[in-house]
Amino acid sequence: MNLELRIKEVDSLRKKGIQRVIEVKTSDFTLSNLRDVKEYVHKLSEEVSKKLGRKIDRIEFIGNEDIGTRYILYRFRLYTGDRYIACRIVTYFNRHIQTILTVGD
């Protein structure tokens, strides 16, 4: 699995204290269950750590929810000290289609 992380400055989330998002470009792959998703997030966190030059101390699963009947949104937090990077992963019929991370002030 090849992960390409692209940082984008965003104005539209500033009111939430978010200045940048990281879009993850990757090939499609299967995430059948939460265990698969957690393994993926672990690998992703290593790439995020390299990209931002910050050590990820721990990963927290926040929750998941259905978006319509075909998509599932998984949410995690990647902690660097007492701050965190929010991570949103979307699957479509259990195929990964999107990962976006948000980085605060």
Add this chain to the structure above:
Amino acid sequence: MPELPPGQRKIPDFIVYRILGQPEIDINQWRLEITGKVENRLSFTYKELLNMRQVEYVSDFHCVTGWSVEKVRWSGVSTRELIELSKPLKGVKWGYIYSADGYTTIVPYEDLISEQSIIALKMNDQPLEPEHGYPARLFIPHLYGWKSAKWIVKIELTDTYKDGYWEALGYHQRGNVWKDERFKKI
């Protein structure tokens, strides 16, 4: 056309989202502006909108999270008629929408000026409730609800795409409910 778009389920009433809080609106100060790539920058008061020709129809509302509310009666001013008054310049591709709470979203121009796109002033024959966007919200029935911005204050016509609030979090550039356009491809 099927009763509901793909992936949607009916529920009996709206779920209210106020991700940036409930804005306080002073109706005497409130304006709806049309700016950007236009010959005439325009600004409308609530009273001016109420005095314009009102469009009325019944349509379902579809939230991207998967719920739909059926048979809502909407009335308001045709977005196309408002925008035509501003004389849009050639090359406009998008409408960037601003709300009083700081929320933003982006809508393809062709959808923004589609026949049923309105600046809604009433729901079910009553002025909008504060939670539903009083004094005015955009409503475009064939797009998911996050495009139908509540508490709308400005439409900026532009030739350049930029993410609004939910688009920055991965949601689709257009959001057509019949095409299941919930998330964009990265």
